[in-house]
Structures are given as structure tokens and as C-alpha cells.
Amino acid sequence: MLVKVYGAAVFGIEATTIAVEVNIDAGIGYHLVGLPDNAVRESSYRISAALKNNNYKLPGKKIIINMAPADIRKEGAAYDLTLAVGILAASNQIKSSAIAAYMMMGELSLDGSLQSIRGALPIALKAKEDGFKYLILPKENAKEAAIVSDLEILGAENILEVIQHFNDQKKILPTQVDSKAEFYKNIDFPEFDFSDVKGQESIKRCMEIAAAGGHNIILIGPPGSGKTMLAKRLPSILPPMTLEEALETTKIHSVVGNTKNEGLLYQRPFRSPHHTISNVALVGGGQYPRPGEISLSHNGVLFLDELPEFKRDVLEVLRQPLEDREITISRAKFTVRYPCSFMLVASMNPSPSGFFNDPNAPRTSSPQEMQRYLSKISGPLLDRIDLHIEVTPVPFEKLSEEIKGASSAAIRKRVTAARELQSSRFKAFKNVHYNAQMNVKQLGEFCMLSNESKTLLKTAMEKLSLSARAYDRILKVSRTIADLAIATEISPDHIAEAIQYRSLDREGWLG
Known part of the structure; x- marks a missing residue:
């Protein structure tokens, strides 16, 4: 007898329907074809044991299974x-x-219980697209897949439940999730809050500007000055994710198995890989490609702590994704694309000793040592970082204060208002949503300067020996500062503030 059942294969963050054709005939043997890997070939042993332990059996006949395409x-x-x-x-x-009418996926244990799988959300979306009415998955994946409307998600704990369901003995009840209600209920409760940070008002202002315009930022300062603490709180002031952004982010995390029992991801991701990471782990790939850290940071923040400690070739692979906001991984027989629109936040010490060239510091480094240390980061990578900010240690008086600073919720309101202005401004452009994504043509259209502003910028570039690459970045940051002030035009004050956020472009920064 010939029977067709359906599963799915996940490539990139999209799924493809797989038809499993099973034919049982006279004879003996078990033949599995259709380009299965070793784990799929070994399934016969798991299936045999699982069926036997639930009082069913693998028929002693000739079984031919084709997995199409x-x-x-x-x-x-x-x-x-x-x-x-x-x-x-x-x-x-x-x-x-x-x-x-069913699509089904799940890994079997020898006792028949179902283990969680990766990519449940892309599979559910594909099942809905292809007109399936039901999707059977392990119970751990049911909440995640139930985000998809107009598809009944049946979460099973073991294969016996599935058998009883098909034999009308005991039906599996569909998993119900109100994804919109869950999303909006949890969206405003960040784990970290800016009100916890004592002092550092100028740095908070810089982080607010970075969040409002989607600008990449690098924090430079000695140990204990609060760089990591500030970076971890950046997602809490970014605008809340839209439902579409949350769905896209959840799909990526589903592919690597990061969404068990969670359902929709409602907080923007924050990824902080260790500096020993390889370039493949950072951008994605492998023999069977998986998303890397930059894709797992999609719609969120990628934090690279101690930036000069990363291998130079690892940092260099960031250059193209930072510009294109997607990564393409090619193999001989296929190509996959992963989105990677993220904010890069980097932190570093100014020197090997960890301190600026300051005779009063506990340990100090010479200007030559500082220059050698900073030269580990290439110019083209720094060119893609809009804001450079020096972080100084917080004095005791500030640390001992009882008064709390502005909360993340208050800062987020200002950031969201600025982003809404940008969304309206760039609605005619398909791939531009905020100021950091502007190209040269859009800079000329939306960043017009008065004669006074031009004079100030020219003087600053000459006096501070700012590099040519700083010009576009200053314009983009100035536009964001103006948006935060709800100003139509960029004023000299906006230009002046943007200039001070280009520390690494200044000649003589090292003393």
C-alpha cells in the first residue's frame, strides 16, 4: 500500500514542503531514498524501538520510502x-x-516520546502557505508554531498520542495563542533599565542619539567606567518591535532552536559573543549553513566587548553585512540569505593597560602603545561606526547618590518619536527606515545646511583635523539630533554636538 505524508525542510529561514512516500509490498527490507543524511537514515532504529515500546510494530515486509523532492x-x-x-x-x-491535511515533524526517543525540533515557526508558516489544516509537532514547539493563525497546531508528547488521534481514540487539542495580546502585554518590560546607571549623563545622551537614528557606536574608556552596563541597556530604549519585526526575528531564532516554550520574541535581541569567536560563527555558515551572531542580532543589538581582542579577520567580515544588512552564504548546490539589520555597539579600553595616557592613572601606557593597540581595528570598520564616545569613570559623589536618572521608558518615548519622523521621511524608499541607512543622495536631500552650519563644520574639520570619512557621519548624526529636538532644519548646535562624537577621527586624540 502506498501512502503520502508531509514534513518540511528548513533552508535559511524559509521552509520547503517534503512529501514522504511510503510503499509497503511483499518481501523484506527497509530502503530510504531521497538524499537523506545519516541522522535520517538512522531513523529506522528509533522508529522500530518507539513503536515496539508502544505495542505497535515495524512491519516485516519490504518498505520503500522516498523523500521528495x-x-x-x-x-x-x-x-x-x-x-x-x-x-x-x-x-x-x-x-x-x-x-x-496534516504536516508533521518531530524527533523520536526510543520510548516514543517526542523531542523538540528546530525551525518550528518557518515550518508552520509553510504549512499555512501550502494549505495544510493541521500541523503536528512536539509539545515544546507548539506555542512557537501557534503564532501562525488559521492553522491548527497539535502539540504531542509522544507517538502514542499521535496514533490515538488518527484512530479517533483521543484527539489532541489544538494549542491556542493570542500572539497579538502576548506581544503587546510583554513589550514594555525590559530586563535592564537606564535608571540603574549612576552619572554618565553625556554617555546616556549619546546612546539616545544612537538608538534614535540606528547609528553604530563605540565606547572607549578604562575598566569599570560602565561601558558594558550602558551597552546592555541600549535595547531597552530602542523603539518597540512591530509584530512583523518580531515574527521575522522569531523565525531566525527558531532555526537555531532558541525559542523552545517561548512563542513570539517580543524584546529586541541583544547578542554579546566572546572575542574568541570564529568568522563563521559570527556571520553564519558551516557545512550545513546556520545563522550566525549577526543574524541572531537582527532587529536588535550586536555588542562586541573588548573590540581589539577580536581577530582582525573576524572583524573584517562585518564590513559588508553592516552596509547591505543581509548576508549571503553560497555553497555548490544552493545559496541561503539571512537578514542582519542590527546596531553594532563596541567597547574597548584605550590602551593595553586599560587607561588613557594619564599620569594619575593606576597604570598608564605611552602614546605609541595606545596607537599600536588602536591600530588593531581597521579604518574601513571604524568608517562604519557613526559615534565614538569617551567614557570616563564615575566619581564617588555620583555613585553614592540616591537620585535615579531618567528611566528607559522615558528615553524610549523620545526615541520612538524621532523614529516616527524618520519613517515618514523615508516612506518613499524601500530599504531606508532610519537616518543611519541614508546614502549620499538622501544626505543631499534631507541634510541641507545653512551657511552658518557649513562654516562651523568646515572650521571643525580643519581645526580638529577630522577625516573626510567623518563628514557623512556627522551629517547623519546631526539629522538625528535635529529629529530628537523635533526640528525641521539642522542647526549649528546640532552640528556642534555631532562633531564631539567623532573622537577617533581627531588628530592628536592620543595626546
């Missing part, structure tokens, strides 16, 4: 449930009359 590689143990149900239906151990 045959030119797509099938990876992992998530096809166990699909194959097992196909075998049970083809051997008349379960009813197969309604099986075409």
Missing part, C-alpha cells in the same frame, strides 16, 4: 515522526483517510 538534502532526526506515521498508515495500523 529528491534533489534537496534532508537533515536531522526531525523526520522521525513523519516517517513513523507514514509506515503506520501504509501498514493499516492507523487510519489514513484524512492524513493529507
Whole structure:
């Protein structure tokens, strides 16, 4: 008897429907074709044990299974449930009359329990797109997949529940999630709050500007000055994710298995990889490509602490994704694309000793040592960082104050208002949503300067020996400062504030 059941393969962050054709005939043997990898081939042992331990059996006949389309590689143990149900239906151990309305995926343990899988959300979206009415998944993945409307998600703990469901003995109840209600209920409760930070008002202002315009930022200061503390609080002042952004972010995290029992991700991601990370782990890839840290930071923040400690070749692979906001990974037989629109936040000490060239510091470094240390970061990478800010230690008087600073919620209101202005300004441009994404043409259109502002910028570039690459960055940051002030035109005050955020471009910064 021939039976067709359906599963899905995930490539990048999209899924492809896989038809599993099971034919049982006279003879002996188990033949699995359709480009399965080793984990899929080993499924026969798991299926056999799982069925036997639940009082069912693998038929002692000739079983031929084809996984179509045959030119797509099938990876992992998530096809166990699909194959097992196909075998049970083809051997008349379960009813197969309604099986075409189901897509199913799940990894089997030897006792028949179902283990969680990766990519449940992309699979659910594909099931809905292809017209399936039901999707059977391990119970751990049900909440995540239930985000998708107009598709009944059936979360099963073991294969016996699935068998009883098809045999009309005990139906699996659909998992219900009101994704909009969950999303808006949890959106305004960040884990870290800017009110916890004592002092550092000028740095907070700089972080607010970075959040409002989507600008990349680097914090330079001695140990204990609060660089990491400030960086961790940046997501709390970014505008709340839209439902579409949350769905796209959840899809990426689903592919790597980061969403078990969580459902929709409602907070912007914050990723902080260690400086020993490889370039493949950072941008994604591998023999069977998976998203890297830059894609897991999509719609959020990528924080690189101790930037000069990262390998230079690792940092250099960031240059193209920072510009294109997506990464393309090519193999001989396929290409996958991962989105990676993130804010880069980097921090570093100014020298190997950790302190500026200050005779009063506990340890100090010479200007030559500081220059050698900073030269580990290439000019092209610094060119893509809009804001450079020096972070100085907080004095005791500020640390001992009982008064709390502005909360993240208050700062976020100002940031969101500025972003709304930018969204309105760039609505005619497909790939531009905030100031940091402006190109040269848009700079000329939206960053017009008065004669007074031009004179100030010219004088600053000459007096401070600012590099040519600083010019566009200053204009973008000035536009954001004007947006925060709800100002139509860029004033000399906005230009003056933007200039002070280009520390690393100044000649003689090292003393």
C-alpha cells in the first residue's frame, strides 16, 4: 500500500514542503531514498524501538520510502515522526483517510516520546502557505508554531498520542495563542533599565542619539567606567518591535532552536559573543549553513566587548553585512540569505593597560602603545561606526547618590518619536527606515545646511583635523539630533554636538 505524508525542510529561514512516500509490498527490507543524511537514515532504529515500546510494530515486509523532492538534502532526526506515521498508515495500523491535511515533524526517543525540533515557526508558516489544516509537532514547539493563525497546531508528547488521534481514540487539542495580546502585554518590560546607571549623563545622551537614528557606536574608556552596563541597556530604549519585526526575528531564532516554550520574541535581541569567536560563527555558515551572531542580532543589538581582542579577520567580515544588512552564504548546490539589520555597539579600553595616557592613572601606557593597540581595528570598520564616545569613570559623589536618572521608558518615548519622523521621511524608499541607512543622495536631500552650519563644520574639520570619512557621519548624526529636538532644519548646535562624537577621527586624540 502506498501512502503520502508531509514534513518540511528548513533552508535559511524559509521552509520547503517534503512529501514522504511510503510503499509497503511483499518481501523484506527497509530502503530510504531521497538524499537523506545519516541522522535520517538512522531513523529506522528509533522508529522500530518507539513503536515496539508502544505495542505497535515495524512491519516485516519490504518498505520503500522516498523523500521528495529528491534533489534537496534532508537533515536531522526531525523526520522521525513523519516517517513513523507514514509506515503506520501504509501498514493499516492507523487510519489514513484524512492524513493529507496534516504536516508533521518531530524527533523520536526510543520510548516514543517526542523531542523538540528546530525551525518550528518557518515550518508552520509553510504549512499555512501550502494549505495544510493541521500541523503536528512536539509539545515544546507548539506555542512557537501557534503564532501562525488559521492553522491548527497539535502539540504531542509522544507517538502514542499521535496514533490515538488518527484512530479517533483521543484527539489532541489544538494549542491556542493570542500572539497579538502576548506581544503587546510583554513589550514594555525590559530586563535592564537606564535608571540603574549612576552619572554618565553625556554617555546616556549619546546612546539616545544612537538608538534614535540606528547609528553604530563605540565606547572607549578604562575598566569599570560602565561601558558594558550602558551597552546592555541600549535595547531597552530602542523603539518597540512591530509584530512583523518580531515574527521575522522569531523565525531566525527558531532555526537555531532558541525559542523552545517561548512563542513570539517580543524584546529586541541583544547578542554579546566572546572575542574568541570564529568568522563563521559570527556571520553564519558551516557545512550545513546556520545563522550566525549577526543574524541572531537582527532587529536588535550586536555588542562586541573588548573590540581589539577580536581577530582582525573576524572583524573584517562585518564590513559588508553592516552596509547591505543581509548576508549571503553560497555553497555548490544552493545559496541561503539571512537578514542582519542590527546596531553594532563596541567597547574597548584605550590602551593595553586599560587607561588613557594619564599620569594619575593606576597604570598608564605611552602614546605609541595606545596607537599600536588602536591600530588593531581597521579604518574601513571604524568608517562604519557613526559615534565614538569617551567614557570616563564615575566619581564617588555620583555613585553614592540616591537620585535615579531618567528611566528607559522615558528615553524610549523620545526615541520612538524621532523614529516616527524618520519613517515618514523615508516612506518613499524601500530599504531606508532610519537616518543611519541614508546614502549620499538622501544626505543631499534631507541634510541641507545653512551657511552658518557649513562654516562651523568646515572650521571643525580643519581645526580638529577630522577625516573626510567623518563628514557623512556627522551629517547623519546631526539629522538625528535635529529629529530628537523635533526640528525641521539642522542647526549649528546640532552640528556642534555631532562633531564631539567623532573622537577617533581627531588628530592628536592620543595626546
